[in-house]
Amino acid sequence: MTAALQDSPPAGTAPPVRSRRVSRTVVSGGERVSRGWMVAATAVVAVASLYFLAPVLWLVIASTKSASDLFSTPGFALADWHLWENVRDLSTYDGGIFWRWALNSVVYSVVGSVLTTLLCAATGYALAVYRFRGRALLIGIVLGSLLVPGTVLAQPTYVLLVNLGLNNTYWGLLLPGLSYPFGVLLAWIFAQNAIPTELLEAARLDGSGEFRTFAGIGLRLMSSGLVTILLFAFLGSWNNYLLPLLVLTDAELMPLTVGLTGWNQASITIPSLQILTVVGSLVSVVPIAIVFLALQRFWRAGLSAGSVRG
Amino acid sequence: MAVQTPPSAVRRRVLGGGRWIPYAFVTPFVLVFLTFMLAPIVIALVNGLYSSQSSGLGFGGAETVFVGLRNYTRAFADADFLVSFGRVALYGLVQVPVMMVIAAVMALLFDSALVRARRFFQFAVFLPYAVPGVIAALLWGFFYQPSVSPLVQGLRAIDIDTDLLAPGTVLWSVANVSIWSNAGINMIILFSALQSLPRDTFEAARLDGAGELRIALNLKLPMIAPAVLLTTLSTVIGTLQLFNEPQVLQSITPNISSDWTPNMAIYAVSTLGRDPHLGSAMAVILGLVTLVVSLVLVRFTNSSSRGGAR
Incomplete structure (x- = not known):
């Protein structure tokens, strides 16, 4: 030791x-x-x-301070309780743009991750359950694209979106996120492990259609694995920064990451924005931390399944 | 792995006339894949061969002309772009081993039954992963700015003057942010791999008089080599893609230039530089370098693990 x-x-x-x-x-x-x-x-x-x-603790403590105490009191010491005033200022600054960003982040992440998970589930299920022409090619594509680094694609994706006229729109940020080969790989592994052949045969004998079998049996049996995909897709789009930075110019469409870093930059000339950046960071971290830690059981199981075979 | 081997030999064909059914399952994914993964790659390759040249007075609109490999020669002639590769290489040489050692030591300790209050400490190590990378950079930014930093103030109180954003230091300050953010997830992956190992092997070694340290280094670590490789590989790829942290910290220090990393250079050229063609060529270069590095790494680990097998 x-x-x-x-x-x-x-x-x-x-x-x-x-x-x-x-x-x-x-x-x-x-x-x-x-x-x-x-x-x-x-x-x-x-x-x-x-x-x-320590940094998280500092964030919590700093959020309770007034703008002037932030600079004049020791970092880890509590000063006058100013949290609610800060939250109020956060909510009213620039017509409440912060909550608009928060809503945008929620929309991008929730809608994006649900759709992504469904696409991955359907594809992984088909790879595990059916033998069809092109299956090997599809598997090759999925594995090969794991080597393509996502952020390198951001710039050409931006060029593509400009050509499609989708830059500076909700769709422009939502659609590129749907392509998630790693999620397909995970869904395929989960489907292989979780769906017994006999059950599907039985469903067929009962006259259940293929899509009903997928929705009724497949999705349910894969559910703990799908939570993992959902969480990673959610986190991926919640943390997304480079693509929205390139694609969005309209402040009304921006997610939290872009909005808050914009404030941080502007705080050099507008010092009052510094405390708002601190409180805004706290507000954006708390919900995701709670969700992520509450669902540990699921994604931990999913991770080990993924790393053992992947 | 063990009992319920997926019955791949008994996997089923579609009954009846529904040969199209598997394709219905995979089509949505294939469509988004073609549009947002394959198309951007093609666009980057093609776009990089063109250049937009404003005709005469500049008002006549730019026209796009084929320039062959000129964008590539421009990229390679750009000393700052080349230096940015050297910078992330140096960064990776330090950041990757340091983080992997932290993650591995933590995982082995958590696995050793030596640690009390294990769940709480695991929560603590993992918590930063739930903080978006951009917010983590904002947060550490406050720790690096002398005006608010509890760290700098604390060190000053014991007569140590530090500038965490000085030209020679800032690289490691950036590395610290990504170690803080990512050590937790790597620890969890390695820990999951350790937990799935058969316990009786270690019991036998203990009876033979092997100490816990020897068991950890000579037995456990080689047995989780695939998980170590997986996490190291994705960390290396992440290093080459470095963008979020330095881009955010750039606003608080002049010691991070706008083309500090390859991805920052691509972003700067595409937006501020208004030359998406050159940006595409640079993205292709970065993608190829990443691909080569990961293939070399996989190759190297494969041959060394075969050669060093006990």
């Missing part, structure tokens, strides 16, 4: 004191481990956690 401990530089501070081997052992997770190592390991992890949590 010593090397592992020393290799862990996250916060660069206080490598735990090498504890003497204590004869007493404790049982943890069904395995017998020495108490000294347990304290040491937990200390390393705790120090690392500090590094990962």
